[in-house]
Amino acid sequence: MLSQICIGQIVGVHGIKGTVKIKPRLLDPSILNTLKPITNKNGTQTFEIMVKGKKNDLLLCQIKGINDRTTAEALKGCELFVPRSALPSESENEFYYCDLIGLTVLKDGQPFGVVSAINNYGAGDILDIQKLDGEILSLVFIQQNFPTVDLQKGILEVVLPHGLKGDTNED
Numbered sequence: 001m002l003s004q005i006c007i008g009q010i011v012g013v014h015g016i017k018g019t020v021k022i023k024p025r026l027l028d029p030s031i032l033n034t035l036k037p038i039t040n041k042n043g044t045q046t047f048e049i050m051v052k053g054k055k056n057d058l059l060l061c062q063i064k065g066i067n068d069r070t071t072a073e074a075l076k077g078c079e080l081f082v083p084r085s086a087l088p089s090e091s092e093n094e095f096y097y098c099d100l101i102g103l104t105v106l107k108d109g110q111p112f113g114v115v116s117a118i119n120n121y122g123a124g125d126i127l128d129i130q131k132l133d134g135e136i137l138s139l140v141f142i143q144q145n146f147p148t149v150d151l152q153k154g155i156l157e158v159v160l161p162h163g164l165k166g167d168t169n170e171d
Contacts, residue, residue: 004081005098007035013073018066020075021058029059035082047080095149104155105129112158
């Protein structure tokens with residue numbers, strides 16, 4: 001499990017008073033105001049951030065101590081991190097992406113691969129599984145395909161959809 005989680009990135013500025021545009025990586029970006037401490041990747045800078053508004057998929061934020069456009073522009077590209085422990089607890093059957101990546105995937109109780117990435121193109125979460133033979137298999141992250149997720153044991157069980165290459169129950 002990762003100890004630091006990237007929650008967003010400063011992608012630009014808005015206006016002349018130091019407001020920055022942040023591309024959030026949070027399902028609920030409204031919690032950005034409550035997360036502490038927020039730091040840069042190596043932890044050398046700490047930021048107190050207040051969400052002021054939204055523009056398309058970006059948050060307009062004021063950072064304490066940043067009061068002009070020039071200083072704000074210097075932060076462009078900066079990724080923002082919080083300790084994993086600062087994030088709210090997940091509800092039952094909810095998972096943080098960072099907790100799923102690296103899990104061992106079992107099929108019929110036997111090692112099948114490892115979760116290598118998670119993507120969402122708008123229609124739902126897709127898990128990329130790097131199979132033992134090196135091939136990447138992408139499956140929708142739904143209960144039917146992944147009936148068991150055990151973060152404590154570091155495993156998840158996969159049931160391949162009928163007819164999918166590698167499904168041993170093919171007709």
